[in-house]
Amino acid sequence: MITYFLCLVLFTVGLYAILRKRNIIKMIIGIIICEYAVNLLLLLFGYKMNGRTPIYSPNQEILDMVDPLPQALVLTSLVIGLATTALIVGIAIRLYEKYGTFDITKIRNLKN
Amino acid sequence: MLELNLILVFIIIGAIIAIQVKDLLSAVAALGASGLGLCIAFLTLKAPDLAITQIVVETLCLIILIKATIRKDLPFSTSGRWFFNTLVTFVFLAVFLYFGYKALKTLPPLGKPLMKISQFYMAEALKEVKATNVVSAITLNFRAYDTLGEATVLFTAVIGVIAIMRKKGRKKIEEADEND
Structure with a gap:
């Protein structure tokens, strides 16, 4: 239970950065932290206490494996997270080239 | 733990x-x-x-x-309604934490997963796929469409990055050539 709650606290830290920070890079860092928290929470749902890695061995019988399904789904989620992060950073770099700042309040005020 | x-x-x-x-x-x-x-x-x-x-x-x-x-560099400015914004943010986060904590109590406890679907995967991984690693058996055989969608998203994001980061626009002569 305390582990779940620590995951929730990690998500809240990321959410604080998204809501309150003005620098675009800090907001991107917040999004990445939220991704960490969600991936870890999904993986925690499939953990079996004192379980084994889900890999069979020819020599011995392995009975108590952890749940392999969340691992497979989180594997997909990690790669997609990298791709979206690259896209967001690309947009941020172009915004810096156009406006000369990362501050979103200044970007909002500059109209042309 | x-x-x-x-x-x-x-x-x-x-x-x-x-x-x-x-x-x-x-x-x-x-x-x-x-x-x-x-x-x-x-x-x-x-x-x-x-x-x-x-x-x-x-x-x-x-x-x-x-x-x-x-x-x-990062310019630090505290203009605007700094105190009000911070207060609203912290109140929202406190409400979020409270309801998240209430919701987490309904989940199965840590260390006791349900594993209804995974029983099938773990039983069939050795027989049908003949893969010792169950995770790679799921990603590459049972749920291969998920991996296909992942690759699609990856390449779409790459196309987006290329389109955004491109320095030069296309010349008008080339456009005229394409129209012909």
């Missing part, structure tokens, strides 16, 4: 430092420390495939972010 809680506390401290420090390069480095802590947490949760992928993703993410932040 004491070691997992300690690693999580380390990740949270790294995240708070990454958010609050003023220098952008230091923030990116603190985020990298946090991501490596997440990698160790994956290893503790018996997921070595995820730990390998997390290391690769973390390194690439760090390189991309350093490309964006190098030699750019």
